[in-house]
Amino acid sequence: MILIAAGANVALNLCLKKGAQGLNPSGPWSLALSVLTSGWMWLSVISAAVLLSAFVTAIRHYSLSLTYTAVTALAMVSLTMIGIGLQQETASLARIAGLGLIIAGLALSALAG
Numbered sequence: 001m002i003l004i005a006a007g008a009n010v011a012l013n014l015c016l017k018k019g020a021q022g023l024n025p026s027g028p029w030s031l032a033l034s035v036l037t038s039g040w041m042w043l044s045v046i047s048a049a050v051l052l053s054a055f056v057t058a059i060r061h062y063s064l065s066l067t068y069t070a071v072t073a074l075a076m077v078s079l080t081m082i083g084i085g086l087q088q089e090t091a092s093l094a095r096i097a098g099l100g101l102i103i104a105g106l107a108l109s110a111l112a113g
Helices: 002-021 028-036 039-061 064-086 093-112
Strands: none
Touching: 002 039, 002 064, 039 064, 064 093
């Protein structure tokens, strides 16, 4: 369930990013209409529902602190890797070191719990 929640979190953020690029912010009504008619925004809603369902199921079996940390860390690492691989974001030494620290923190948290 933790992996499903993390994957849904990644999908949610990617869909929101893609959907936001096609919105019409010229006024409140045009913005609302463009949100309601965007397929990407509807995929975001579906991803959010999957995320919520998987997260609630996971916290029934694992501690909240471990579940939240794992879902967030896995999503952060995945989104950064996707950004580097697909969106030509820079893979600086500091960014890679940060990802390593996130993964190490997750491993330590899992071992401690």
